[in-house]
Amino acid sequence: MSKTITYYMTPLSPWTYLGHARLVALAECKGAPVDIKPVDLGRVFSVSGGLPLAKRTPQRQAYRLLEMARVAAHLGLPMNVQPVFFPVPPDAAAKLIIAARTSLGADAALALAGAIMRALWAEEKNISDEDTLVQVADLLGYDGRMLMKSAQTAGVQEQLDKNTDEAIAANVFGAPWYVVDGEGFWGQDRLDFVERALG
Template identity: 65%
Template structure:
């Protein structure tokens, strides 16, 4: 029986972007089934003591930029440190990912997720905009307009809220967050440990 990894993230998170492709490769390499769970990081911060970027002290904001630059160079992933469309609300993109999973399965949703993350951090695109999201989904081989429409339904909203509640119940307080056999791992810099858990 395949191992399962719950993958909690906010699509606008730079660290989720930095870890996404590597995580997907590892899951495929070890035959791990991914449960993709985009969630509302603002709501999670509200109950876990986290602060949105604008409310963090200046020294934390400055160090964040240093770390993002380091990781971008180390992983050889393009990343605009201060993208044109950021901060950006994550809800519309998260719900598009959920709609993609419901309509086309987890692999399709993971591909759409990667495309959305690249759009924010490497392509200067506004993922808070419905037309941009439709274009991204279309580029991934789907009917983008139909997917955006389905992302706005009550059933997708309910799924988004459920993911967020599950994240809070699992003591998630940041993104990305991976749960393997009940063990949580916070951050793309923990993927070496995630890989060890996959290999166990």
């Protein structure tokens, strides 16, 4: 039986964007289900010692931009390391992914998450804008307006809160974060180790 990859993520994370397509390809290759769990990373940071970008030292901020550009070039992924619409509140996007997971399944949620992150990091789109999110979903062939309506329900907010609680309980402190057989892996640069863990 294939092992499941639990995938804690936020659509606002550049590192999640940089790892997303490779994660999906790895999961397909290994026949491993992916349990995608968008989280409130701000709340995770508040209990794990993480700092929002604006509060990090200039050295760390400068190196982050360098490393993002370097990894994107290495992977051949389009990326604007300083997009116009960043940072923006990620809640609407996170909840849309959860709504897709609930009503359309994990594969649809993964596809939508990838499209939302590409919209932010490569297409200069505002992923906090509901109309933009509806358009992203529509372009995948989903009913974006219906998904957005579902995303605004109390049940989806409860799932986002539950995902975040689970992440905190699992000692998550950043994104992306992958878990296989109870073992956590932080960052897109740990996907080789995720592959080994899958066997």
